[in-house]
Amino acid sequence: MSVAEAAGLAIPVRRRRLSIHFRPSRLVLNVVLVLVAIFWLVPTISLTVISFRPEGLFGISGWWTVLTAPSQLTIQNYETLLSTGFATGGILDSLVTTAAITVPATILVTVLSSLAAYSLVFGRWRGRTAVFLVIVALLVVPVQVALIPVAQLYDAFGNLTGLKLFGSLPGVIIFHVAFGLPFGVFLMRNFYTGIPKDLLEAGRIDGAGEWTLFRRVVMPLGLPAAASLAIFQFIWVWNDLLVGLVFLGGNPHHTLTIFLFSQTRTLAANYWVISTGAMISIIVPLAIFFSFQRYFVRGVLAGAVK
Amino acid sequence: MAAQARRRSLVLRRIVATPAPDPGAPNLEAAVLPETGRAPGGGWRRHLGSLAFLTPAGIWLLVIVGYPLIGTIRDSFYNNDSTKLVGLGNYKTLFSTADILVTFRNNVIWVIVFPFLVTFLGLLFAVLTERVRWATAFKTIIFMPIAFSATASALVWNSIMSIDPHVGMLNASIETVDDWFNAPGLYPVNASAGQTVASLAATGLRPGPGATLESTATVAPGQTLKLGMIGISPATLQLVGAEKAVVPPAASGAVSGVVWRDFSPSHPAVRGVVFPDEDGIAGLHLSLLSSNGSSVASTVTDAHGAFSFSSLSTGSYRVEVVANNFASGFTGIYWLSGTQSLTPTSGLSQTAQALLSVPLVDLSMITAYLWIWAGFAMVIIGAGLAALNREVLEAARIDGATEWQTFRRVTMPMLAPVLIVVLVTMIINVLKIFDIIVNMAPSVSQANTLAVAMYDFGYASSPSANGLASAIAVILFILVVPVIYINLRRIR
C-alpha cells in the first residue's frame, strides 16, 4: 500500500521503485557509486589531512602516507596560523572581514527582496509585470558589466562627500547587494504569488496597513523562502573572490578568498598556510550547508536560472 | 525514501510555482473585494505604500546595475582613460590581439566542454541514485563541494594535480601503476635533465648497447675487475645502504670484482684507485657476457660493491651493468601546464596553433570545476526526475520498452526542459569564470578567460585599460542576451 493510497489521497504521481528485475546489477551499481563517492571525498580529505601535517613533510611524502603513519598529524599549522591573532591581513582578520561583508549583505538582500517582492505581488500599481520582467532580465547579467563604472561612482561619491566607498567594506557590501537583489526578488516573488490574495484582503478589511500586512502576514508565511534566499546569498557572498578583489582595492583587510589568493600568488607558496587557511575558510559555509541543507537545496532549485 | 523523493519534488514545484496555501489561515471569499477594483475609499496612499516597498531595491538596482551597464557600454567606445571616443577601436584591438584571441579560445573550450560534461554527470548520478538506498548520503557527498569557494577548491586541486608525485595524488597514482610495469632502477638517470648513462663511466667501463655500461676489458675466470663510476651522489648511495668499497679476492673459476664510486674527496683528481673513503655501488644489477655478447649469468653487487660470477667455464667474458639500473621511472605529468597542448597543431601558422590547441591546464581546471558543480546538476536533475509522472514510465514498460528504451525515448524527452535549464545555467556560469583560473593556472599562462583578462585590464595593469576592460564586459553581456531572452519567454 503506497503512502498516498493509505492517506486516501488520489495522487496520480506515485513514486515506486522503477525496476524489479534488476537484482544482480544492484551490487555493481552500489560498488560504482561507492567508488564515485570516495573519489568525490578525496579532495576534501586531502585538504584536511594536509592542513594537519607538519609543514616540513609537504613535498617529502604524500598526504596519503597518513594512512600508515597517523602519528604525523599535528595541529601545529593551526597554532602557527592563529598565533598572529587578529593582526591585519591575518587569517582571523580575514575571517572577521568576510563575516562583516557577508552578514550585512545577506540581511539586506533578504529584507529588500522580500519588500520588493511584496510590492510586485500584492501592490496595486501599474507596471508591476514590466518591473518584474526587468528583474528577470537582470538575473543573468554578469557582474563584470558594473565593475568599472561602480568603481568610478564610488570615487565620485568619495570626492563629493568625503565618504570613501572604494576600498571599504560598505563599498563591497553595496555591490554584493545589488547583484543579489534580482535573484532575491525573483525567488521571493515566486513564493509570494502562491500566498492567497484573500489573506491580504481579509487583513485589509480588518484595517491592517501595508506594513502590518507585510510584517504580520506575508513575511511569516514567506519565511522558508527567505531562509533559502539568505543561505544561498550567504554562501555566494562568503565565497566571492572577484568583487572583494576589485572593491577592497588597497584595503589592508582581506576576505578569506583574497587571503588564499594572495598566498598562491607569492613566489614561494606556503602550502601549509594555504591548506590550513582554506580549511578555516570553508568551515562556516560547510556548517551552514550541513545545518540547512534542505533550505539550500530549495534555493538552488529556485535559482536554476541564475 | 519515497517520501523523501516526493518531498524533494514538492520542493521544486513549490519553489518554482507556488507555496502551498496555509490551510489554517483564514480564507475569506474573494468576493469581498473585486480583484481589479479600486479599493473603496480611495487608496492612493496605499498604492504609494506598496510602491514604497519596491523603492530601496529599485534604486539600488538602478544605481549599481542599471546605470553602470550603460556606463560600461559607453566606456567601451572610449580610449583607456575614457577621454577620447574611439568607436569600435577597443573591439578591433580585442579581436586582433593574439593573447586575447587565446582568451576567447579558452572561453569557447569552457563553454563547449564544461556544461555538457557537468549535465551528463549530473544526469548520470541522478539516474543511478534512483535505485540505491543510500542516495541521500551519496547526494550529500557529491553536493558538498558547492559550499566551498572556488578559490579553496582550486587550491585543493592544485595540490592533487601537482607535478611532484610526492605531493600530487594524481601523479602519485600514475607513478604507482607505472612502477608495476616499469620499475625505476636504484640509480635513475634523468634524461630530461640532460643526464646520460655514458657519463657515469669512469674506470674500466664504457657505454654498451642501449643504456648499458660494460667493462672495457675482457676477463677470464680467476681474474678480478675494478669498475669505477662517477656522477652518483653520496646521498643516493646512503639511501641504498652502500658501504666502503672492497675489492673481493680473486677466486678460481670465478669472475669477481667491485663497482665503486670512483671519486675520493681526499684525492679528488685520482681515478682508478679504490680509496678507503670511497663507497661501493650497492645493489647494482650486473650481467656476464660471453665472447659472442650473450648473457650467461647475472648477479647483484653487495653493500661494498663487490660481485662474483662463479663456476664459469674457461673463456673470455665482459661484465655488463644492465640498463634497468638507470631506469628513471615516472617523473610526473604537468597537469597545470599552460603550454602543453592536447591537440598537436604543428605545421599550422602560429596564430592558428594558438587558437586550435587545447591546453592541458584547461581540461585540468574543468575537472576541478566538475567536482564543484556536478552536485548542483545532480540535484536539479534529480528533482526533475522525481517530478516525472511515474505512471508514464510504467506505461512504457507495459508497452514493452526495455529499461534503456524507456530512458532514451520517454524519460529523456520528458526531462529535456530540466536538462536545458542546467545546461544554460552552466553556460552562464563558465562564461564569466574567474576564481578557478586565477587560482589554478600558472600566473602567466595560456589559460586566461575573458573575465580574467578583463580583471587584468581594469585592475591588475597600471595604468588601467578601462576601454578594453569595458569592451570585454560588453562582450560578456552580449553573450548572455540570448539567455535573457529565453528567460523572459519562459516567465511569460
Added chain:
Amino acid sequence: MARVVLKDLTKRYAGGNLAVDRLNLEVADGEFVCLVGPSGCGKTTALRMIAGLEDISSGEVSIGDKVVNMLPPRDRDIALVFQSYALYPHMSVYDNMAFGLKLRKTPKADIERSVREAARILDLERFLDRKPGQLSGGQRQRVALGRAIVREPAVFLMDEPLSNLDAKLRVQTRAEIARLHQRLQATMIYVTHDQVEAMTMADRIAVISDGVLQQVGTPKQLYEEPCNRFVAGFIGSPSMNFVELKVQREDGMRLVCEGTQVVLDDAMAAQLRDLGLEAATVGVRPEHLRVGEPEGPGLRVSATVDVVEFLGNDALIHAAAEGRDVVAIVGADIHLAVGDAVILSAAPRHVYLFEPQSEMSLGAR
C-alpha cells in the same frame, strides 16, 4: 485471449505491511472482473502485481495457463490503463498509440492500420496529430484506452480509469468501456473504488478490504447475498442500514432494541436458535424500507424524520430512531415533513442478519 488465475497472491512490504493477503481469484477468458474496495485496500497493488509492475511476495499469477511471476510486463501480453492516463507528453496521440507497436517492431503499415482503427472506434481521428497537453480529460482518457486497444493484448488491466473525469463524462465513458468489452471480447480486470462502476460494468465483482478478498460474485449475487457486513455495506447506494439488536425469546423469536424490532420468520428463528446467539446485527437496505406497519413478520422501526432529500421520483429520508440514523428511500408521493413520526418496515426477505462478532452473514452460512 486468456484467463487469469491468482493463487495465494500476497504482497508484503518491507516493514511487514501486508497490502494483499493470499488473494485467490479466477478470471475466465473474456470475462470482465472488477476489483472493488475502499482506497488503500490493496486492489491497485494486486493489479500492479498482475501487470508485473510490482514484486510478488508470494503466490502465483498465471495468465493464459502460464505462470508469469518472473516475466517482465512486456512479456505478459497485457495492457494497462492508468489512473493518470500516463500518456507520453512529448508524443502525438498517434505516436502514443503506436509506441508499443513500434517497440515490437510491427510493420509500419500494420501500425498505421491498427492506430487508425482504434482512433475510429474511440472517435479520436481528428486528434491524431495533437499532443496530450492539447486534449481534454475525456479525450486523454480515450487515448489511454486506444493505446491499450492497438496492442490487442490478451488481458486488459484498468486502474481507476474514470476517477479523473467529471461525473457526466464518467457515465459516458463507463458505457464506452462496456461497449468496448462487448466488441473485443477480451479479458478485463478493472480496479475501482466506486461500487456503482463495478455494478454497472462487471460480469463479476471481487470485493477487497484490507488486502483480503471478501467475496466474489455477480453484481446480483453481491447485492442479494452479501457474505458479510462489509460487503453488504459496500455494495449498494445509499448504504445498508445496520443496527445491533438483542434476541428476545418470549412470544416467538424476535430481536429488539428501543424503537426497533424484528419479528423473525421461522427459518430465521431456527437459525438463530441453532447458533444460540444473544444478539445480532440487522441490516436493511434503504430501498427496501417502506412507510407503514409491517404485514406479518419483518422489521419495524419507529423514528422521527430528520432530513428529507427530494430526488424526483422518490425521496431519501434520514430518520432518527433512538439516536441511530436510518436512511430510507420512499416514493415521492408519500409526503413526510421534518419532525414527523414515522414507522418504517421491511419484509423478512429483505432483512439481513449478521453475527455481531465475525460480522458474517447468517444467510450465507
